[in-house]
Amino acid sequence: MNAMTRRIAIGSVAVSIAFTMAACGKAGDKSSSSSDSTSSKGGKSIGLLLPENATTRYEKFDKPLIEAKIKSLCSDCSVEYANAGADPQKQAQQVQTMITKGVKVLIVDPQDSAAIKSSIQSAVDKGIKVVAYDRLAQGPISAYVSYDNEKIGELQGQALLDAMGSAATPSANVVMIDGDPADPNAAMFKAGAHKVLDGKVKIAYEQSGLWKDTVAAQKMTAAVxxxxxxxxxxxxSANDGMAGGVSTVLKGNGMTVPLTGQDAELAGLQRILTGAQTATIYKPYAPEANATAEIAVDLLEGKDFKSVATTTATSASGETVPALLIGATPVTKANIKDTVIKDGLYTTAQLCSGEFAAACTAAGIQ
Structure with missing residues (x-):
């Protein structure tokens, strides 16, 4: 595991996500620019590469938040964007495209943290500053912004134990569906969860779900x-997307057991309301996105960003870089209203639409 020299805890994060932000572009092969051509902007171009679109957060929150913050800090900056669609080779090609376009700073959320190393080196060789976003990429990056990911795993594990109650005994069989091993965060979530669960319950079956609900469903079926x-x-379940696949299998087998997730996805929160999922982890996207945008603009303008990146992180390839690590909050039915609704991640109307209205009323949300 990566050693972090200091953990930055965010207490009650009052995040007000502006829903007036620009609509997300379609993810996939096609790149997009949030403003005019780079040449008309005097070369003030920042690249943004996100890893996949199966997890709803990237297109719905991360992309528009980062773009909006960059524009608020640098009105004459342009943002070149592409999504790898869970394909590390495509992301490597996208890095080369960003180099060709002449971006000065590149924000990368790596689909495969090891495979991206040579591409990052190529960008740095061309004088481009690279910021690792959410996942710690290998290679000569300038800064890293993410969450305290091992702590998130601990929160997930504790949420599961809390939900199991007296059933949490050393002989109680628990299934673990981990994230993609190409994602360094997945290893941290896994380690944190094991730190809490090992010895308290029996990990009877553990497999990677690759961040895909279909794979998670296959693994859960095998476990049953x-x-x-x-x-x-x-x-x-390491995230809500995979928890959706797990939940389908549990329902199909007539099983009602505690199920954890992560990311506070709308579907996950709605499953929590109906009892199909027990808990998720709310990671406020705005602080992460805003800090990353601020560091990127500082790098573009040659300014010191250490007041933002106040700790350090060490990647699997041995590079120690300035970092910011943000805290997270467990969410259950009891505190949905005081967390994701209060912070504006979703509106009551979004959460309580259609078949979920009665569950919201029962939970005191509307």
Whole structure:
């Protein structure tokens, strides 16, 4: 695990996400620019590469928040954007495209933190400053902004134990569906969860779901076949997207057991309201996006960004870089109203639409 010299805790994060922000472009092969051509902007161009679009946060929150903050800090900056669609080779090609376009700073959320190393080196060789966003890329990056990911794993594990209650015994079978091993955050979530769960319950089945609901469903089906549906007392899912696949399998087998997730996705929160999921982890996107945009603009303008990146992180390839690590909050039915609704991540109307209206009323949300 990466050693962090100081953990930055964010207490009650009062995040007001502006829903007046520009609509997201479609993810995939096509790149887009948030403003006029680079040449008309005097070369003040920042590249933004996000890893995939299966997780709703990237297109719905990260992209528009980063773009809006960059424009507020640098009105004559342009943002060149592309999404890798979960394809590391495509992301490597996108880095080369950004180099060709002449971006001065590149924000990269790596689909594969190791595979991106040579591409980052190529960008740096061309004088481009690189900021690792959300996932710590290998290679000569200038800064890194993310969450305290091992702590998030601990919060997930504790949420599962809390939900299991007296059923959490050293012999109680728990299934773990981890994230993609190409994502360094997945290893941190896994380590944090094991730190809390090991010895308290029995990890009877553990596999990677690759951040895909379909893969998670396959793995959960295999776990049920191997262990027997009556012998599983809880399920750890590393994120809400995979928890959706797990939940479908649990429902299909007539199973009601605690299920954790992460990312506070709308579908995950709605499952929590109906009892199909127990908990998620709310990671406020605005502080992460805003800090990254601020560092990128500082790098573009040759300014010191150490007042933002106040700690350090060490990548798997041994580079120690300035970093900012943000805290997170567990969310259950009891505190949805005081967390994601209060902070404006979703509106009550979005959360409580259609079939979820009655569950919202029962939870005191509307």
């Amino acid at each position: 076949t191997q262990l027997g549906k009556g012998n599983i007392k809880g399920v750890y």
